[in-house]
Amino acid sequence: MSRLLTRLAAIFFAVGVFLTSQCLATPQRAAAADPGYLMLHFTGEGSTGQQMYLSHSTDGLHWNDLNDGAPILRSTVGTKGVRDPALVRSPDGSKYWIIATDLCWGCGSTVDGSINNGSRSIVVWESTDLVNWSEPWLLNVAGAIPDGRNAWAPEAIFNPETNDYVLYWATNVPLDGKTKHRIFYARTKDFRSVTTPQIYIDRPGAQELIDTQIVEVPAGVGNYRYVRASGDGQITLEGSNSMLGTWTHLGNLSGIGLTGAQVEGPMWMKFRDRDEWTLYLDQYASRGGYMPVTTTNPSAVATYKLPASGSYHMGVNKKRHGSILNLTAAEESRVLARWPSTPAKRLQSYNFQDRYVRHANYDVRIDQNVGTSPDSQFRIRPGLASSGTVSFESVNFPGYFLRHSSNDFQLVRNDGTAQFAADATFRQVAGLADSTWSSFQSYNHPDRYIRHYAYQLRLDPITTATARGDATFRVTN
Known part of the structure; x- marks a missing residue:
């Protein structure tokens, strides 16, 4: 709970702080003209910061804000604020979904209300081309959890074993004498209905657990097909060869000086031109936004490295808890054409x-x-x-x-x-x-x-x- 209180203190310190200047540098294409990367994120507190923003990078480390730094989608449902988004692509690339926390800090919500009587739904958008999005809808994911009190930080990943998506999120719930956030999961094919939620990750005692993201690792790299990073007092890494099977504790990032008291919102990205990954971490305690931690083997804690000074640039907007997609050439062309630099008039x-x-x-x-x-x-x-x-x-x-x-x-x-x-x-x-x-x-x-x-x-x-x-x-x- 101490981590949660620290996190809330940092959040409310920032309430009311809004970006007053936003710009977009023209993206520079890589020499090999490979497609780049797309980051979906929110920027901070207030009704403007808690909407959907996009950034683009040609190398995965230097980011440009699309749409001149303005939101690309605005929630019109629920609390009318959205945080912690995930960008999901279907295996055949024919559909995309955005899923996000239905929460607007500083927009009339209170700490106790959001934790103990928050929205049990997440916000969902759907698209067939990554640029034209449906109206948002609310998907009630936590309503079937006895005394489930909210639904935060949703993520989803396709599971080939069941031919559907594992949708997972954090819910605050009293269980076994402890009221805390645990990670629940359900299965879905269309993000319009879900199976009965089950506990996915729980930590001993009163330890809170809010943020988790899974990355699939190719054969030949490490010993596990899937690695997940979770914010649970540490940035804890676990590995498994079955998404809904047994997960093995691999360690945490305290060895490089990063704990859950400093960073949260783990966000994976695989570099397309080499066997290297970056685990972006949101420096929420210092209000610093995302920083990249790199590794050549996500399941080997000893391979993680802090970034060198000047090795990355996150753009003008602060990047908060989000999701990165490796673009195809066609996707990149559509995205950059839809949200070019067009100053407000x-x-x-x-x-x-x-x-x-x-x-x-x-x-x-x-x-x-x-x-x-x-x-x-x-x-x-x-x-x-x-x-x-x-x-x-x-x-x-x-x-x-x-x-x-x-x-x-x-x-x-x-x-x-x-x-x-x-x-x-x-x-x-x-x-x-x-x-x-x-x-x-x-x-x-x-x-x-x-x-x-x-x-x-x-x-x-x-x-x-x-x-x-x-x-x-x-x-x-």
Whole structure:
């Protein structure tokens, strides 16, 4: 419990601290042009930090924040915050899932409430291409555990012995006279239903156990097919040749000065060009984010090494407990095309220059005093329906675009349909009231333009001088 209290103290010290500057360096391709690595993670506390972020690396050690450091997905279910995500790829590469803790520290939650009466569900997204994601849903994994009180840090790995996924997570539960977090598991094929949860890992006495991640090791390296790293007061390593079989204690990383009082959130990555792995560890106690510990044999504790000074760079955003995927060339191409460097912009009204386009409760209007509010920030993407056009994606609701429907504008999630793409696509032309500004002509109703009327955004024909002013905007920072 002392580790848990230390962890909570570190978490709440950071509540309210938000990143105010984010950037993306252009990824540099490796000389051999091998595909790189994708990290899914969260960044910290608050409703913005506890969302889904992506980073890319060409060498597994130097990371660039994608999407200009902004979230790529935002939870709209449960607590509306997500932490500790895992990125799961099906064996044939036809499906992907994101699973994450349904928890928002500092967003109305309390320490006792989150530990003893937290969400028993995890948040799940699904994709067929790694870039277009479903709406999130809640999967109740701990509801069937008698007096199970939460569900934290989910992970999943495909098990060829049972042809399904072993889904495992931490739940706080009283058992055998001790109330503490233990690792439970269930099996699933689709992340929509699970088998009855069973205890997967328990430690003696009152020892807490929250974070575990498994890596599969190829034949010829060490004595075990699977190695798992767990945060349990130490960073403990165990090996097994059967995912649901017996696990053997291998040791811990205290020999290189790392204990569970300092680091957590173990995250494995295999270098694609050599027999070497890195075990990323989140320096939560010092609020330092991830650092890599390397090894040539995950099951041999003596082979782990601390990183040399200057040997890695984690990018601008702090990386917290997440998951790394070795990309294929096709996956990398899609990911980098979907989340390029596109700085956030605002749309300033021509005839009410103290007002900017913003969304509020998914409605769209022009308002005063929005400053640099994320509600008034958009990324101007290549048009969803046609080249040479633009679409407006929300910064703080990634995947949501300005869309017209019955001549009204809403902020709506992209459903991938041709109709949505057409409704959310516009031609940027010289401003109808001032050619140094811009106007935006509808792609599928070319006789109409974006304009404001009674401060609400509309799609209308433009026939008067007043309307021309209403339909003119400046694209600004």
